[in-house]
Amino acid sequence: MSGILDVLRRPDFFELxxxxxxxxxxxxxxxxxxxxxxxxxxxxxxxxxALAVNVGNIGRAVPSLAILxxxxxxxxxxxxxxxVALTALAIPPILINASTGLREVSTDVIDAARGMGHSGGQxxxxxxxxxxxxxxxxxxxxxxxxxxxxxxxxTFIGGGGLGELIVEGTQLNDTAILLAGSFSVAVLAIITExxxxxxxxxxxxxxxxxAQKRGR
Amino acid sequence: MSSLALLLQxxxxxxxxxxxxxxxxxxNFWEDIVPAIQGHIYLSFVSVAIALAISxxxxxxxxxxRKAYPPVTFVTGLLYSIPxxxxxxxxxxxxxxxxxxxxxxxxxxAYSLLILIRNTVxxxxAVPAETIDAARGMGLTSSQxxxxxxxxxxxxxxxAGIRIATVTIIGIATIGAYIAGGGxxxxxxxxxxxxxxxxxxxxxxxxxxxxIVADLLLLALERYLRPWARRRRT
Amino acid sequence: xKNRTKLIRAIPALALALLAACGNVGDSGGSGPSSEEGGxxxxxxxxxxxxxxxxxxxxxxxxxxxxxxxNVEKKLDLGSAALADKALQNGQxxxxxxxxGTSIVEIFKQEQTPGTPEATxxxxxxxxxxxxxxxxxxxxxxxxxTYGIFVRKQVAEENDLKTLADLAEASPKLAFVLFSEFKxxxxxxxxxxxxxxxxxxxxxxxxxxxxxxxxxxxLQGEGDAGVGxxxxxxxxxxxxxxxxxxxxxWPFYYPAPVVRSxxxxxxxxxxxxxxxxxxxxxxxxxxxxxxxxxxxQEDPEDVASEYLEEKGIVD
Numbered sequence: 001m002s003g004i005l006d007v008l009r010r011p012d013f014f015e016l017x018x019x020x021x022x023x024x025x026x027x028x029x030x031x032x033x034x035x036x037x038x039x040x041x042x043x044x045x046x047x048x049x050a051l052a053v054n055v056g057n058i059g060r061a062v063p064s065l066a067i068l069x070x071x072x073x074x075x076x077x078x079x080x081x082x083x084v085a086l087t088a089l090a091i092p093p094i095l096i097n098a099s100t101g102l103r104e105v106s107t108d109v110i111d112a113a114r115g116m117g118h119s120g121g122q123x124x125x126x127x128x129x130x131x132x133x134x135x136x137x138x139x140x141x142x143x144x145x146x147x148x149x150x151x152x153x154x155t156f157i158g159g160g161g162l163g164e165l166i167v168e169g170t171q172l173n174d175t176a177i178l179l180a181g182s183f184s185v186a187v188l189a190i191i192t193e194x195x196x197x198x199x200x201x202x203x204x205x206x207x208x209x210x211a212q213k214r215g216r
Numbered sequence: 217m218s219s220l221a222l223l224l225q226x227x228x229x230x231x232x233x234x235x236x237x238x239x240x241x242x243x244n245f246w247e248d249i250v251p252a253i254q255g256h257i258y259l260s261f262v263s264v265a266i267a268l269a270i271s272x273x274x275x276x277x278x279x280x281x282r283k284a285y286p287p288v289t290f291v292t293g294l295l296y297s298i299p300x301x302x303x304x305x306x307x308x309x310x311x312x313x314x315x316x317x318x319x320x321x322x323x324x325x326a327y328s329l330l331i332l333i334r335n336t337v338x339x340x341x342a343v344p345a346e347t348i349d350a351a352r353g354m355g356l357t358s359s360q361x362x363x364x365x366x367x368x369x370x371x372x373x374x375x376a377g378i379r380i381a382t383v384t385i386i387g388i389a390t391i392g393a394y395i396a397g398g399g400x401x402x403x404x405x406x407x408x409x410x411x412x413x414x415x416x417x418x419x420x421x422x423x424x425x426x427x428i429v430a431d432l433l434l435l436a437l438e439r440y441l442r443p444w445a446r447r448r449r450t
Numbered sequence: 451x452k453n454r455t456k457l458i459r460a461i462p463a464l465a466l467a468l469l470a471a472c473g474n475v476g477d478s479g480g481s482g483p484s485s486e487e488g489g490x491x492x493x494x495x496x497x498x499x500x501x502x503x504x505x506x507x508x509x510x511x512x513x514x515x516x517x518x519x520x521n522v523e524k525k526l527d528l529g530s531a532a533l534a535d536k537a538l539q540n541g542q543x544x545x546x547x548x549x550x551g552t553s554i555v556e557i558f559k560q561e562q563t564p565g566t567p568e569a570t571x572x573x574x575x576x577x578x579x580x581x582x583x584x585x586x587x588x589x590x591x592x593x594x595x596t597y598g599i600f601v602r603k604q605v606a607e608e609n610d611l612k613t614l615a616d617l618a619e620a621s622p623k624l625a626f627v628l629f630s631e632f633k634x635x636x637x638x639x640x641x642x643x644x645x646x647x648x649x650x651x652x653x654x655x656x657x658x659x660x661x662x663x664x665x666x667x668x669l670q671g672e673g674d675a676g677v678g679x680x681x682x683x684x685x686x687x688x689x690x691x692x693x694x695x696x697x698x699x700w701p702f703y704y705p706a707p708v709v710r711s712x713x714x715x716x717x718x719x720x721x722x723x724x725x726x727x728x729x730x731x732x733x734x735x736x737x738x739x740x741x742x743x744x745x746x747q748e749d750p751e752d753v754a755s756e757y758l759e760e761k762g763i764v765d
Binding site: 244314408410414 | 500501502525527528529533536537540542659660661662663665666743744747749
Binding site for chain 1: 293294297298299300301302304305306308309383387388390391394395401404405407408413416417419420421423424427428431
């Protein structure tokens, strides 16, 4: 146990942690910046939304290691390459959830809103987005956890991150280093899962929360 | 931004022998590539099978005794959150567990428990109470009801879970090659080590193809079992 | 719902069928089929670490043994020295090629290595023989594969770098590309710092693979300096300059098969076969074989069999 704490106190531990968090946050933000606009654009066309969801589904089936490894021959080793790969991994869950979430706001509700005189833009902001918000957030949450987990693999293409400790520990057959790396990544992933879960609740409009409770 | 320059350089020469050497692929197809695919299917299949063997009974039990559901979800959820490389690391630190396929299979099973148990419970929950009552009224015993009524009706949802679990497992199995688990991941890692893009691309593309094929096959099965399905939200 | 019930029952049956079909897949699914036609001889499991030279050495020894009546199972790609040794200790493998210096520093954790290649070998041999279960380190191949610290040509020109001392001076503003093990191993970066205290690289780029990717990293500019092996062919490139080592700070690393003593006792014939392979190698040849894998992208298995045929060790 003390061995693990020693590893955590190493000067490079904080640097690895910083790299890991930076990679994850950047990939997630860029992923959102790409996926959300696309979902918004296709929200009103059945074909567009279906296309987006299908692309997303194919993207979700691609193994994380495969994407990281595939970027390497083209982009070389390093932080940048890992970022590109992780961003590609971040997009699918957000794209799928945002597209279906916005599409499935019931047409009755939209009609009612139009009937009340709201413009298209108002329908979007006042109705579609708030109702779709929980689903979109669930997608962001899934994506976040996936990115944090996959960032562990960045070490294989020179991207740094906590995965490096796991690899180092494996190579040196040093259990303390190995466990220090494994536990810190696990804790980081769990914090992400729980944190985003809480955020999701914050972004669920009150009316929906009540409806969800009743539905149970 | 050197990576961008490199990318542009490479994109203009996709057929460049440097990137994909078809000779290597045809030469080594039976010797290296096919065993890798076999190994990968083996890992994935065994893991899904074992996971199902654990999850189905657990799911049935937990749907009956709901108090057990939250702790089960908690534990399996915890296992699911641990990133794969980390879980591999933890497993091989346990004395008695050596590197090889065993820790990989243990980890893969652990990852799929959450989704499989959750979908088993959800599937069983969706069986209408009236149907069960009718069956009871016809004189069927509890276990007959379970096997002849509930499980068949729950099957589409369970298969949906199997589908997600399988795709996830195929993906994570690639990482298992790092602890000598075999499979297509080995080609990816070797390719990176030897600076040999052909191996990387072959391994990565095949692993992706395997995942997509499994996804589509199971999706077809899911749709077949649920002819009344409307478009699902994931 | 009859077809549904049948479906449920079919799943375990299918599972068993597929399991049986794929059941022959054992260990590292990609290193080629293990030969079963070596005659009724005993089965030897050969391991290796995970870089090119190790793959080639592993294949050389494996194929030579096969040609001499042994059944060989290959478990190449065991990761690092520590992992390979662990596998040796718990019987997962019967032998693997290790470097004399590496055994002393990395496996037996000794601070000092002897000053001559011969003494290094003797010390390593002794240490292996003394432990439980005992191992025998056979006669090493007659070449030294030590570390070569190199920089990109422009970097060498800009900073006028010729020796390790020069590099140490310039290190604070340079990035060093290395593999994890090298950073913490006694004979790695700490050894450089011990002999040239000025070493203090501004940045470390850890690439967790040995060989190819490190050279790529330096050439592409991810780092300015890197660590390679003297039998790597990439080290001879015009784009790179290897730093001179007037103080000879590195231990001697001569490769030799390390075999479990109990296995060797049961099959003493092994020694002769393995020694013949080791004796035939030298630095130039090793570099040539490594180049065939790294630069010409040939399979270590093919490279090894071509070489053995050429030398008449296998027909």
